[in-house]
Amino acid sequence: MPKIKSFAPGWLNEPSPGHKLFEQSADDSSASTAIKYGKKAKPGPRRTIARRGTEIFVAVGKTLRWGDLAYLKESWETKHSQSGSGARIKRENSDDSSDYDIVGHATDGYRTIKTPVADDIRQLVMSPNQDFLAVLTSHTVHICMLPDSSHLYARDAAPFKPKFWTLGPTTHVTSRSAVVSALWHPLGVNGTALVTVTEDAVVRVWELSTADRWTFDSATLAIDLKRLADGTSLDQDFSASVSATNKGFSPDAFDMEVAAACFPARNSGGWSPMTLWVAMAGGDVYALCPLLPQRWAPPPTLIPSLSVSIVARVAATEDDPEASPEARLLAQQQLDWMSDLDNQEPKIVEGSYGEADLEVYARPTRPGVIPRLQGPFEFDLNPEDEQDDEVELKDIYVIGEKARLTDLMMGEEEELEMDDDEGTGLSLTVICLLSTSGQVKICLDVEGVEAQWLPPKTKHRSKPFTAPPSTPALLTFQTFDTLKPVEVMPEGWPMFSEDPTSRYSFYITHPAGITYVSLAPWVFRLENELEGDSEAGAEFRIDLLVKGHGSERERIYTQARGQSSLAAATAIRDADLGHFVLSATHNDPVALFFDTPEQDIVLRESPTATLEHADLPQPEVAWEPRPLFHIPEALDRRSAMPTWIDHLKTGRRRPLMHQELRLSMATLEVFTEGHKVIASEVDSINDAVAQLFRKCQTLQEELRKQIAKANEAKKKVDVITGEDSADESPVSQDELVRDRLRQVRERQEELTSRMEKLKRQLSRATSRELSxxxxxxxxxxxxxxxxxxxxxxxxxxxxxxxxxxxxxxxxxxxxxxxxxxxxxxxxxxxRDGTGNDAPASPTPGxxxxxxxxxxxxxxxxxxxxxxxxxxxxxxxxxxxxxxx
Structure with a gap:
C-alpha cells in the first residue's frame, strides 16, 4: 500500500503559477452558471489531465493549459527561499508580482493553449509517442499536434495556437451519437492509429498522417457492433450507416449502449494487444479480436508466439477425430491469417525518439478484415446477491496476459531483449469492471480470447442449421465495493487509472474520492499454482487462495460532499517530482505525494530485505498529513440573480418592473421564479457555510492533538537533556550515562564473585572420575x-x-x-719409581x-x-x- 507523505504542496496552491493551471476563468464560471439553469450536461467520463514527462496538459472548460511541473516547482522554491514569507504578503512592493497578478498569466513553465472546440473538453488522451493529443468533447474529437517544449517556454500573455485537426467532421458531430472512448491502438505505427467508440456501438479505426488531411476525415475501418452481433457470414456488410442515426427504439440499441472500451498493453502476450474489450452500460462485456489498422507494427515476439500457438492448434485439431467442424474451421482461419502474414515482406520504418526500427506489416485480408464479435460473456461464480439487471457499468480496465517467452525461446541459442516486467505476472487476462455504485468486479479470462471470424458464405442454401457456438465465459474472481451507499451518485462516473509502478495496481476515481487497488497479493500466488507441476492438493490450495485475502484496496483521498467531481487520477513517478497522484476539481488541484515506491517494492519482493529493514529504527511522525481544505465553490460562485433580473427586464414581464407592486397572477409568477433562483443558491450557501463550520471545529481538535504531541516531544527532550526536574539541579545526559555504566559494572563484579564462589564449592562437594x-x-x-x-x-x-x-x-x-x-x-x-721392585727402565710397550x-x-x-x-x-x- 502506498504511504501518503503529504498532500498538495505550496507550488500547486494559490497564488503560485501552478494553481493557475486548474482554476476556472471568469468566462468558464459564467458558462457553468448558465448551464446550471439551462440544459443539464450529459454525464460522462472526465479525464482532463494528460501527461508528457514532467509536463501536463489540463483542460478547463474550453481551454487547454500547459505546465511543466518540474520547472514550476523549482522556480517557486527558488523565489520562496529568496524572498521569504514577508515578501509574499507585501506583493505590491515585490518585483515578482507580475508572476502572480498578470492577467495573461505570462509565466515561465505555464502557458494557455487555444482550442477550436465549441463545448467543454471531457477527455484528453496522449498518444504513445507523445506527439499527438486527442481532445474530446461529448460528441467531437480534435487532434492537437503537440509542439516541442522549447516553443512553450516563453513569457507571452497571448494564448499559444498549435495545429489542430477535426477528426471526422461529418462523423463525430452533435447530431450523431456521443463519443465514449478514444484509444490509441497499441500496435499502430509510431502511435498514429486512433480507435474511437461511440455510444451507439460503432468502432472506427483512424490512421492519421499529418501529410494527408484526408486521413482525419474518413476512417479506414468502421464496424457496427449491433450488425456484427447478428452476423452470420463474412460477406455481410457490417460498416456503420452513413445516414443519420435512427432515433427509434430497438432492443439492440438498449442492450448495446457502450459505456467504455479498452485495449491491453502493447507488451502483453498472445492476442491481447489486438483485442478490443467493450463494456456495455447494461452490464454485458464483448471482445473484438483481431482489430488492426491497415498498417501495424507488432513487437518482436508477437508474431513468433502467435505462429507457435496457431501451428499447435492446427496439429491438435487434425489429430483429434472428435474435433467439431467449428473448431476445425477456426484453426484453418487462423492458419490462413498467419499464412497471409508470413507471405509479406515487412517494411522497415525508423522508430521515433531514438527507438529501434519497426517492422511494419499490412493487415491480413484472409479470412476477413472484420472479426467476429465475441460475447456477451457469461460470469461464472457470480455472487448470488448481485442483480446483474441493476448493474450499470461505467468503465473497464484490462490487464493482458504475460508474454510466454520461455516456450518461444525453447531450443534457441539467442535470447530476446525484453523489459524487466515483460514475461512476469499472470498467464491469464484480468478484466476489471467498474459500475456506478463503485462496485469493482475482477474477472479472469480462463479460456483465453483468440482471433475469430464468421464462417464464409455457403453455396448450398439447403445446408442444415448449425448450432451457435458456445457462449464464452469469464470467471468472477473477486467483487468488492469502493463506495458507501450514501456516497453513490446516479450521475457519477467512476473511472480507472493505471499505476506506473506496477501493471497489477490501479487507481479508481469516483465522486467521493480516490481509491488505490492492488492485485499483487493473489496474482503471483495464483500463477505459481497454475505453473506448478504438482496436482496433489491443488484444488484445496486454490480454494484457500480464493477465500483468503484478495486484492488490497485503500481510500487514499476523500472528497467533501457538495464539491465538484474529480478528474481521473494521473499517477506520476519522476526523479525530480517524486511519486504522486494528481487530480483536480473544477477550480483546485488535488495531489497526494507518496513515499519512494522502490523501497516498498524491494520489501515486497525480498523477504530478507524485509527482515533487514524491520530492525531499522523509524523516526516518529509528529504530524499526520491531511488534505488541503479548499473553500466551497458556492461561496465563490457568482449569483444568478443579476442575470435573472436582466432577463426579467427584457422579457414579457418587463412592465411589472416599472409599476407599483400589485397582487396578481403575473406578480405571483415572478415571485415564484425568483424564489426558485434564490432557494437554489441559499441551499448551496448553507451547505458551504456548514462545511466551513465543521472544518473549523476539526481544526480546533487537530490543534489540540498537535499541542499534545508537542508536549510529549518536549518531555522526551527534557528527559534526554536532564531538564525534567525543576527542584533538583539539572544533570547532564553524560553524567546519567556514566552513573548507569558504573552501576552495571558493580553488578557485573558482584555476579562474577558469586559465580567463582559457587564453582569452588561445587568442586569440593563433588568427586568425579579422571578424564x-x-x-x-x-x-x-x-x-x-x-x-x-x-x-x-x-x-x-x-x-x-x-x-x-x-x-x-x-x-x-x-x-x-x-x-x-x-x-x-x-x-x-x-712411573715415578717409588716402588722397590720396579725395573730401572720401563719397557717401551x-x-x-x-x-x-x-x-x-x-x-x-x-x-x-x-x-x-x-x-x-x-x-x-x-x-x-x-x-x-
Whole structure:
C-alpha cells in the first residue's frame, strides 16, 4: 500500500503559477452558471489531465493549459527561499508580482493553449509517442499536434495556437451519437492509429498522417457492433450507416449502449494487444479480436508466439477425430491469417525518439478484415446477491496476459531483449469492471480470447442449421465495493487509472474520492499454482487462495460532499517530482505525494530485505498529513440573480418592473421564479457555510492533538537533556550515562564473585572420575618413576629388562670411575719409581704418552658430567611432578 507523505504542496496552491493551471476563468464560471439553469450536461467520463514527462496538459472548460511541473516547482522554491514569507504578503512592493497578478498569466513553465472546440473538453488522451493529443468533447474529437517544449517556454500573455485537426467532421458531430472512448491502438505505427467508440456501438479505426488531411476525415475501418452481433457470414456488410442515426427504439440499441472500451498493453502476450474489450452500460462485456489498422507494427515476439500457438492448434485439431467442424474451421482461419502474414515482406520504418526500427506489416485480408464479435460473456461464480439487471457499468480496465517467452525461446541459442516486467505476472487476462455504485468486479479470462471470424458464405442454401457456438465465459474472481451507499451518485462516473509502478495496481476515481487497488497479493500466488507441476492438493490450495485475502484496496483521498467531481487520477513517478497522484476539481488541484515506491517494492519482493529493514529504527511522525481544505465553490460562485433580473427586464414581464407592486397572477409568477433562483443558491450557501463550520471545529481538535504531541516531544527532550526536574539541579545526559555504566559494572563484579564462589564449592562437594588426559598423565608419571627408582618387577628372578635403567647405568659408571682412578694411581707410582721392585727402565710397550692420558681423562670426566647432568635433570623433573 502506498504511504501518503503529504498532500498538495505550496507550488500547486494559490497564488503560485501552478494553481493557475486548474482554476476556472471568469468566462468558464459564467458558462457553468448558465448551464446550471439551462440544459443539464450529459454525464460522462472526465479525464482532463494528460501527461508528457514532467509536463501536463489540463483542460478547463474550453481551454487547454500547459505546465511543466518540474520547472514550476523549482522556480517557486527558488523565489520562496529568496524572498521569504514577508515578501509574499507585501506583493505590491515585490518585483515578482507580475508572476502572480498578470492577467495573461505570462509565466515561465505555464502557458494557455487555444482550442477550436465549441463545448467543454471531457477527455484528453496522449498518444504513445507523445506527439499527438486527442481532445474530446461529448460528441467531437480534435487532434492537437503537440509542439516541442522549447516553443512553450516563453513569457507571452497571448494564448499559444498549435495545429489542430477535426477528426471526422461529418462523423463525430452533435447530431450523431456521443463519443465514449478514444484509444490509441497499441500496435499502430509510431502511435498514429486512433480507435474511437461511440455510444451507439460503432468502432472506427483512424490512421492519421499529418501529410494527408484526408486521413482525419474518413476512417479506414468502421464496424457496427449491433450488425456484427447478428452476423452470420463474412460477406455481410457490417460498416456503420452513413445516414443519420435512427432515433427509434430497438432492443439492440438498449442492450448495446457502450459505456467504455479498452485495449491491453502493447507488451502483453498472445492476442491481447489486438483485442478490443467493450463494456456495455447494461452490464454485458464483448471482445473484438483481431482489430488492426491497415498498417501495424507488432513487437518482436508477437508474431513468433502467435505462429507457435496457431501451428499447435492446427496439429491438435487434425489429430483429434472428435474435433467439431467449428473448431476445425477456426484453426484453418487462423492458419490462413498467419499464412497471409508470413507471405509479406515487412517494411522497415525508423522508430521515433531514438527507438529501434519497426517492422511494419499490412493487415491480413484472409479470412476477413472484420472479426467476429465475441460475447456477451457469461460470469461464472457470480455472487448470488448481485442483480446483474441493476448493474450499470461505467468503465473497464484490462490487464493482458504475460508474454510466454520461455516456450518461444525453447531450443534457441539467442535470447530476446525484453523489459524487466515483460514475461512476469499472470498467464491469464484480468478484466476489471467498474459500475456506478463503485462496485469493482475482477474477472479472469480462463479460456483465453483468440482471433475469430464468421464462417464464409455457403453455396448450398439447403445446408442444415448449425448450432451457435458456445457462449464464452469469464470467471468472477473477486467483487468488492469502493463506495458507501450514501456516497453513490446516479450521475457519477467512476473511472480507472493505471499505476506506473506496477501493471497489477490501479487507481479508481469516483465522486467521493480516490481509491488505490492492488492485485499483487493473489496474482503471483495464483500463477505459481497454475505453473506448478504438482496436482496433489491443488484444488484445496486454490480454494484457500480464493477465500483468503484478495486484492488490497485503500481510500487514499476523500472528497467533501457538495464539491465538484474529480478528474481521473494521473499517477506520476519522476526523479525530480517524486511519486504522486494528481487530480483536480473544477477550480483546485488535488495531489497526494507518496513515499519512494522502490523501497516498498524491494520489501515486497525480498523477504530478507524485509527482515533487514524491520530492525531499522523509524523516526516518529509528529504530524499526520491531511488534505488541503479548499473553500466551497458556492461561496465563490457568482449569483444568478443579476442575470435573472436582466432577463426579467427584457422579457414579457418587463412592465411589472416599472409599476407599483400589485397582487396578481403575473406578480405571483415572478415571485415564484425568483424564489426558485434564490432557494437554489441559499441551499448551496448553507451547505458551504456548514462545511466551513465543521472544518473549523476539526481544526480546533487537530490543534489540540498537535499541542499534545508537542508536549510529549518536549518531555522526551527534557528527559534526554536532564531538564525534567525543576527542584533538583539539572544533570547532564553524560553524567546519567556514566552513573548507569558504573552501576552495571558493580553488578557485573558482584555476579562474577558469586559465580567463582559457587564453582569452588561445587568442586569440593563433588568427586568425579579422571578424564582420559589425566589418566594418560598419571601413567607417564608411574613409568618415569619405575625407570628411575626401579620397580618390584625388575627385582623378581627371571625378569630381564629390555634396556638398562638409568640408576643401574649410573652405578656401573661409578664403579668404572673408581677402577680407572685406581689404575691411574698405580701407573703413576710405577712411573715415578717409588716402588722397590720396579725395573730401572720401563719397557717401551708399557709407556703411555701424556697426551693420550690427558685425552682419556677428559673423556671420562665428560661422561661423568653427562651422567651427573642426566641424573640432576631427572631428579628435578620428579620434584616438579610431585609438587604439581
Amino acid at each position: 582420559d588426559k589425566e589418566k594418560a598423565w598419571s601413567e607417564e608419571v608411574r613409568a618415569l618413576k619405575s625407570s628411575i627408582l626401579g620397580s618390584e618387577a625388575d627385582q623378581k628372578p627371571g625378569s630381564t629388562p629390555k634396556a638398562k635403567q638409568p640408576w643401574k647405568r649410573f652405578e656401573e659408571i661409578k664403579s668404572l670411575r673408581d677402577a680407572l682412578f685406581a689404575q691411574a694411581e698405580e701407573l703413576q707410582r710405577s 708399557l709407556r703411555i704418552p701424556a697426551e693420550v692420558r690427558r685425552q682419556k681423562m677428559a673423556q671420562v670426566i665428560g661422561l661423568l658430567d653427562r651422567e651427573s647432568a642426566l641424573v640432576d635433570a631427572v631428579k628435578a623433573r620428579i620434584e616438579r611432578l610431585s609438587v604439581g
